[in-house]
Amino acid sequence: MNSLRIFFVGGVTSYRALFGWLTPWVFVPTLLIVPVFQILLFAYIGRAAGLESDGFYVIGNALQSAALPCVFAMGHTISGERRQHTLAFVLATPARRLPLFLGRALPVVANGFVVSAFSFAVGTALLDFSPPPESLAPLAAIALITAFSCTGLGLLNGGIGLRVRETSVLSNVVLGLLLVFCGVNVPLDDLPGWMSTIAEGLPLTNGIRAARDVVAGASLGDVSGLLLTEAGIGLVYLLLGLVVLRFFEVQSRRHATLERS
């Protein structure tokens, strides 16, 4: 019961604290407007290069935009606490780490889903793309699963944040690599073999593939394998993130580096 309380109450409290600095004046430009312009930029580059249809870029970039809050917010769970000098208190509590950090991940998944859905809706309205109405519900499910897998990667990013000082730089690099490797804007077949192989082990890749299949007419059942893989990859990153968090927590206690920023 105590773990459940930490999971829900701790998660909501942490998320509300996040909004202490993530005011609408930051949220709207950074998490709503930027993803829309990202879609427009790549759709127009695609038109100039004569590569794919607008729908290809709307789907890829809308799902990738879920990674923006997921990777940054989870990274911030560490760096933000450290900046406000509350990290030591969080890690000094006897609370179990699993509900403590997973509770912080749950609102982030919801946030990632909202950002993804918003950019998909606006991108669709602005560009030459009309997804079939029956694909919208499966697409929502895919966006939710993709937001979960990106949050898993975000937790790993947060764990590394216990050691790496510049978490925002690290988060930007992670987002950039997702953009390059996961077939967001370049079909995986057009990337070198080693890059598409790496992409298979990253979040987003299978989610994007499933979403494009669904828009092309596949049912949710047809892409269930891709979605299970996407969720599985997210779970692996989540577990890896918890292990890394634990490891660096022990290390930082041993070397007294917890609050070194």
Add this chain to the structure above:
Amino acid sequence: MRALRLILAGWRFHLKSLTLSSFFLLTSAIQPVIFATIAFYMWRAGGRGDTLLYVALGAGLMGIWSSTLFASGGAISWQRWQGTLELSIAAPAPFVLVLIPMTLASATIGLYSLTATLVWGRLFFGVPLELEHPALFVAAIPATIASLGMLGLVLASTFVLYRNANAMANLLEYPIWLISGLLVPLSLFPGWVRPLSWVLAPTWGVRAIRDSALGGGDPLLAIAMCLGLAVVYLAGGIFCLRLFERLARQRASLSLT
């Protein structure tokens, strides 16, 4: 002469300072390489592999814009957080001469972007580095830096009214990349976008650099437009700064965030 010495010393100082920041190294070197890589693959997959130098130069300019936007946009706010704003304004030198080196330095470290995308393109994508008009290319770079630096002055003096300068910078990064024709020809956009692009330094900067490198167009006109816009931005920046300084003194709000 004293003003020139102040600008030069400040420019060198801020250039070194920005070079030591991992955030600005990311913005000016890593991020443009990421975007260049995506664009290289997109153009190549679309069967337009002959235009990769066009892409490399555009991606380099993207980095110059980002570093100008983030470093200049936050210049006054950072001084405020570090407690040096009052000292800078109280100093006998006009505040604009303190700020100009900062915004010029922020545009200058964008040169890392251009270098990074050209070297990256050459090493990994075989992008040829043959310049059509080398002398004009050499002239186009400082003209572009000057115009973006002065645009940075306008950003620095207006963003100060906005508490979340970084969010504002985030907001302006992609749209300017888009409508300046850095990676997408302006002819693909609706007609109303073009007049907007004409008042933006990156539009003329990329045109000056690209036309001098690839031939075609009118690089001299683009260089002249860069310099002309720099003068207009300078006048606008001075006006905004004076207004900001007067209001801040009147309201005693200089150090308030």
